[in-house]
Amino acid sequence: MFPLFLWTALLGSAALEGPESRLLCTSPDLSISYSFCGGISHMLSLGVKSCLTKDNTKxxxxxxxxPKRDIIELSVAIQVWFKAVQVAKFTEPLCRGFDDEYSFCGVLKGETINITVPFSYRKFIFPQGQYTVLFEGISGxxxxxxxxxxxxxILK
Structure with a gap:
């Protein structure tokens, strides 16, 4: 029963993904592409300064x-899949509606959010292979x- 549910969920998310995949970056060590789900491709744009490598992890x-809705309360849910197995799943509240630390909290429907987020994967060691990562922003x-x-x- 569980494997059938897993394949249904994976194929269902692929169907929502649609054919339009965009390349975010590529390097000798890494390739990242993305697509939109939920019908919001015209409202969101992603970019990176450079693609990560083993020597450059920041x-x-x-x-x-x-956004099509006010961002008063916002949580981000992230799921990571490797070889058809979910290896991580967590939800992190970003905006609570009071004492928020992010500048995009409180943005109203139709306003522009233009932010730069520094990140690093130095602390993580991942096996080579293909990962699927689902990012969802959910109104609280x-x-x-x-x-x-x-x-x-794709980690090479």
Whole structure:
């Protein structure tokens, strides 16, 4: 029963993903492409300064986004899959509606969010292979999907 559910979920997310996959970056060590789910491709743009390598494990992610809903309360849910097995799943609240530390918290529907997020994977050691990472932004008040990005990461 569980394997059938897993394949249904994977094929269902691939169907939502659609054929339009965008290359975020590529290097001798890594390739990242992404597609949108939830019908928001015209409202979100992603970019990086350079693609990560074994020698360069720090980078900046650039995000340009025009939300269709107010961002008062926001959580991001992340799922990571490797060889058809979910290896990580967590949800992190980003905006609570009070004392928020991020500049995009409180942005109203139709306003522009243009942010740079530094990140690093230095602390993590991953086996080579293909990973599927699902990022979902969820409104805390209504549980509406604010954004949805399905990324494919290939570690060489």
């Amino acid at each position: 980078d900046d992610l650039y995000l340009f986004f025009v 008040r209504s549980n509406d999907l604010i954004f949805c990005v399905n990324a494919t990461v």
